[in-house]
Amino acid sequence: MGLIRDDDALEIRERLKDMVSPVRLIHFTQELNLEYGREARHLIEEVGGLSDKLSVEVYNFLLDKERVAEYGIDKVPATVIRNGKDYGIRFYGIPAGYEFSAVLDTILAVSQGDSGLRPESREKLAGIAEPLHLEVFVTPT
Amino acid sequence: MRLAYSFAIENDLIRADGIEASEFPDLSSRYRVYAVPRTVVNQGAYIEGSLPENVFLDSILKAVNPETREGEAL
Numbered sequence: 001m002g003l004i005r006d007d008d009a010l011e012i013r014e015r016l017k018d019m020v021s022p023v024r025l026i027h028f029t030q031e032l033n034l035e036y037g038r039e040a041r042h043l044i045e046e047v048g049g050l051s052d053k054l055s056v057e058v059y060n061f062l063l064d065k066e067r068v069a070e071y072g073i074d075k076v077p078a079t080v081i082r083n084g085k086d087y088g089i090r091f092y093g094i095p096a097g098y099e100f101s102a103v104l105d106t107i108l109a110v111s112q113g114d115s116g117l118r119p120e121s122r123e124k125l126a127g128i129a130e131p132l133h134l135e136v137f138v139t140p141t
Numbered sequence: 142m143r144l145a146y147s148f149a150i151e152n153d154l155i156r157a158d159g160i161e162a163s164e165f166p167d168l169s170s171r172y173r174v175y176a177v178p179r180t181v182v183n184q185g186a187y188i189e190g191s192l193p194e195n196v197f198l199d200s201i202l203k204a205v206n207p208e209t210r211e212g213e214a215l
Contacts, residue, residue, distance in 0.1 A: 072156075075165060081146075088149045093161025102143040102159070115147035121198050125151040132155045132205060134145040135181040137162040137174040 003043045009050060015104060016051035019111040023054055026080040028073045030061040040077035040094045047104075053111065079103075083110050096140035142178065144197050 004012065027044045031037040041058060048056035059067045061076040071080050073090070081089045081103070087110060095103040109116055117125070145157035162169040162177055172181050180188040180197075186204035188197065 075168070077164075087146075088153070088156030089146050090157070091159040091161075093164035095159070095161070099142060099159060099161070102146070105143055106146045109147060109150060113150075115150040117147050117151060118194060121194055122151055124198055124202065125148055125155070128152050128154055128202075128205075130154065130205065131183075132148075132152075132201070133183050134148065134155065134157045134201070135160055135172070135184075136142040136145045136158065137160050137169060137172065137177050137179045137181070138142055139162050139177045 002046055003039065004046050004050075009046075012047070012104060013050050015108070016054070018108055019051055019053040021053070021083050021111050021113065023081065023083050023107050023111045025054060025056045025107075026067075026071065026082065027056060027058045028061045028064075028068065028071070028076045028078040028080075029058060030076045037077050040079075043094060044079055047107075054107070081106055081110050083113065094140075099138050099140065144194060145180065148198070148201075 002009070025044050025048055027041055029037045029041050031041070045056050045058075048054045061068060061073065061078075071086070071090075075092055077093060079091045079095075080086065081091070089106060089110065091099075091103060115122070142159040145159070149155045149157040160168065162174050172179070172187070176189065178191055180201075182188065182201055182204040188200045188204065192200065
């Protein structure tokens with residue numbers, strides 16, 4: 001019944017062994033009116049089951065207004081990837097294919113508290129003093 | 142998308158959304174997303190394609206501060 005195949009699940013479990021601090025996947029759904037909502041939620045819950053360091057929280061976009069405001073969610077399905085700190089990382093929709101792999105990489109990076117970027121990039125990013133919003137549009141590949 | 146998330150980890154002023162374009166057709170059409178990946182910077186400038194780390198970051202810096210010369214400090 002799973003969305004993640006058994007052999008993929010094994011591989012993901014192995015990858016997630018490199019996690020350091022706990023990561024929270026905070027998922028916002030509005031299942032009634034969404035074509036993809038249920039599948040997105042199931043996928044996030046399945047991923048959450050692949051490491052003891054991962055936890056999943058699910059909120060309703062229409063009812064849990066406080067959380068929706070806290071995380072600045074304006075559309076669903078939405079998933080926040082955070083540790084003790086909210087870095088401002090969100091995925092909207094179902095992460096599939098290459099994007100799924102990027103989400104796993106990001107879970108690891110957040111867990112390790114390390115972007116993995118080159119020193120010169122870190123230096124340039126540290127110099128950004130105004131709010132910056134990046135919206136990256138993708139499709140499953 | 143992975144890079145944008147990494148940038149968000151580095152600086153608290155940066156937030157990064159990955160958006161599955163086909164699930165949000167209205168937003169995709171507003172930002173004229175015909176090919177992916179397309180990165181929208183501060184609801185304005187566009188960056189097309191999947192770029193190497195330094196090129197992507199410089200494109201973003203250029204978008205927010207047009208006076209930054211391309212390739213500067215590389």
